[in-house]
Amino acid sequence: MRSHTGAGYLAIVLLCLLYPFHTASADGNREPASGVPRPVIARGQGETCVADNDFMRRNHMDMLNHQRDETVFKGLRDEPFSLRDCISCHVVEGADGMAVTVSDPKHFCRTCHDYAAVDIDCFQCHASRPESAGQSGAN
Amino acid sequence: MKENNKKPVREESCNTSRRSFLGSLATAAGISLAPGVMLYGIGKPSSAAAATDGASSSVRWGMLIDLSQCDNGCDDCVTACATENGLRGFGRPETDPQWIRKVEMTNPETGHSKSLPVMCQHCEDPPCVDVCPTGASFKRADGIVLVDKHSCIGCRYCMMACPYKARSFVHEALEDQKTHAPRGKGTVESCTLCVHRIDENRQPACVEACSDTGGGAMLFGDLNDPDSEISRRVATYASQQIRADLGLNPGIRYRNL
Numbered sequence: 001m002r003s004h005t006g007a008g009y010l011a012i013v014l015l016c017l018l019y020p021f022h023t024a025s026a027d028g029n030r031e032p033a034s035g036v037p038r039p040v041i042a043r044g045q046g047e048t049c050v051a052d053n054d055f056m057r058r059n060h061m062d063m064l065n066h067q068r069d070e071t072v073f074k075g076l077r078d079e080p081f082s083l084r085d086c087i088s089c090h091v092v093e094g095a096d097g098m099a100v101t102v103s104d105p106k107h108f109c110r111t112c113h114d115y116a117a118v119d120i121d122c123f124q125c126h127a128s129r130p131e132s133a134g135q136s137g138a139n
Numbered sequence: 140m141k142e143n144n145k146k147p148v149r150e151e152s153c154n155t156s157r158r159s160f161l162g163s164l165a166t167a168a169g170i171s172l173a174p175g176v177m178l179y180g181i182g183k184p185s186s187a188a189a190a191t192d193g194a195s196s197s198v199r200w201g202m203l204i205d206l207s208q209c210d211n212g213c214d215d216c217v218t219a220c221a222t223e224n225g226l227r228g229f230g231r232p233e234t235d236p237q238w239i240r241k242v243e244m245t246n247p248e249t250g251h252s253k254s255l256p257v258m259c260q261h262c263e264d265p266p267c268v269d270v271c272p273t274g275a276s277f278k279r280a281d282g283i284v285l286v287d288k289h290s291c292i293g294c295r296y297c298m299m300a301c302p303y304k305a306r307s308f309v310h311e312a313l314e315d316q317k318t319h320a321p322r323g324k325g326t327v328e329s330c331t332l333c334v335h336r337i338d339e340n341r342q343p344a345c346v347e348a349c350s351d352t353g354g355g356a357m358l359f360g361d362l363n364d365p366d367s368e369i370s371r372r373v374a375t376y377a378s379q380q381i382r383a384d385l386g387l388n389p390g391i392r393y394r395n396l
Contacts, residue, residue, distance in 0.1 A: 075279065124313075127315065127317065130318070
């Protein structure tokens, strides 16, 4: 009997812990009732992302890693989860009308990664804006 | 679909017995975890959609450079490479990146001088791959030798192992790299044979520049295909590999060396 009561308490504690994630997953951009500030994420240019938003929020790093190996080792470049496509779709224009680089806090990747305090080193090597933006042809 | 399932579960859990409450809690946790579980469900169809398996070992990319067509003073291939891959110098010739260069050879007895373009020779048995401690230096199935910069630790063993001095180390922090040619400080790089172009069935930038504005000395193609122009030419005319004595079987061959 005693252990049953223990299990009940545990269940209630678990429910309390899980409930916020449960609601957050329904609509990630919504301001929760508690008033916790959320990052302002730049929308992509298309109607939908390559997968649904919940999936992308949780798994974009795995998809990018997978795609990275497919591209480097097999040369498969036209798959949907390429960093190139993320960068060219989620482009953010700066004050000068040009696409911002990752040095700007409004950059698509940075808005969330700054918020979550997750450091990424992708852009030490990769271009952080589409090629047509701000690059002279002969550099 | 997930969202439709959520609401009834939550409402039910408010007014039922402990047993059904615990049951519904388990369901709720399951739903919360569902996006993670769906990773493979969504991931598979997209990768299966690509009909191609990518680089194939039935192909061996190679190049034939006819030095009788290569002018000593011409460096169009070098310029085209720098433009295509976004290579910039910092005024430090000893450490600036160099994927292709013109090497001048002089016969001391006759004084005859000839300059030849030298880049990564894309060996069949690349020493750079042998010595790489992380597996970053690798040979693609179609014979192109590359650096996976994600696993390169910048030890530069490959640079020491390469008999052609074909590799460069990036000493400086870079910005605004080309989308198709990611490069960064602390990694080793070399001629990729313009792998991004090859994957689109295009010619390497140096070959294109050589035929457009240079002497048309460079011929790119599949050495495994007996009907390709390059295979017919290497079968018809004598050609040489640089340092053939090392037995590395480079994919880059020269005529009239």
